[in-house]
Amino acid sequence: MPVLAVLSVVALAGCAEDAQGRNTDPDQVDSVEVPELGVCRQLTPDDVAMPSNATAVVECTERHTAQTYAVGQLPEELDDTDYDSGELDMFAYDTCSSKFEKFLGADESLVMRTVVSWAWFRPSEKAWDDGARWYRCDVVGGGEQSEKYVDLPDTAEGLLLGRPSDRWMVCVAGPSVSGSLKIPCSEKHDWRAVTTIKLGEPPDPYPGDRVVEVTTRDFCSDSVGAWLNYPVDYDFGYTWFHEAEWEAGNRRSVCWAMTPD
Structure with missing residues (x-):
């Protein structure tokens, strides 16, 4: 293979990783399919700062800082909206926050007093242009100020039920x-x-x-x-x-x- 072709492949891979986090899974990068529910990942605050994410999944019995708790198709009225539209953020806030409370077993007040938070992701811009209109909500072991995330248990479902541990x-x-x-x-x-x-x-x-x-x-x-x-x-x-x-x-x-x- 000519050297130029090799360099081109490396450059493209680097751009994909810059845009969608570390340790990307090539099958996820520009996927138009709705992401898998319940899977776990090792996400960082830098990953969460990006609009899309293709970090490879890990077994939930292994160390992980994020778990996908809600996925689905965006409503039809958002089909023609811009990729970075505020309407998408409003939909994500309403959808991910309500499902976050149910997933953790908490009310609105309690989830505002926990160290865990949620992040949402949309398709890559290429997948968006190809017609992808899905969303993904992940619970993550930290918040906006976190320099790094803490590890989550095998599942974060019901994490705040009863009297939550001070750890959370x-x-x-x-x-x-x-x-x-x-x-x-x-x-x-x-x-x-x-x-x-x-x-x-x-x-x-x-x-x-x-x-x-x-x-x-x-x-x-x-x-x-x-x-x-x-x-x-x-x-x-x-x-x-x-x-x-x-x-x-x-x-x-x-x-x-x-x-x-």
Whole structure:
């Protein structure tokens, strides 16, 4: 084979891997078929940052950081939408988040206080141009701030049923919640996410930064005090979201208690 041809093949393989993660499976790269449900992968935060993913699957009894919990065809009304349309993100938020709660055995408040999160993927741009219109939702062992993901059990189904292990709940180590890295509560920590507050319904317009912050602060002050059994003195924190997150579908802020427990 001529050297030029060899270099071309290598370059194409490199582009596919850059676009769809490490350790790609060639059969998945531009697949138009709906992905397999229930399979596991070793994903990283860099993989999750990409719109499409073709990382090779591994046995779920082996070390893995992700598991596919929902797959399917996009609704027909999205057939003609752009590849990077916000409508796709809205569909993914509604679909993946609701199925995420059911898969883990949790409600909306609890899933906002866990270290695990979800990511969604669409076909490659080539597969999209070829007519592929599927989605894939994966549970991953970490969140937006994670530098690396933790390993998941053989299956993450029912992970948050009953009283979840501190290994899966989110805490913070640092002088304040803001700007500190989120970690599992099984590690040494200073703050624990203990409750959430719902600030609106799906069709509601964004009430504005000031209203969201003040409403969150006042609720968390009372809620954390109750969670700590009304001590004379206590510290609390809160994390709230802005208009971009509201438009993406989020309606909850999180309350944090300063506690090493």
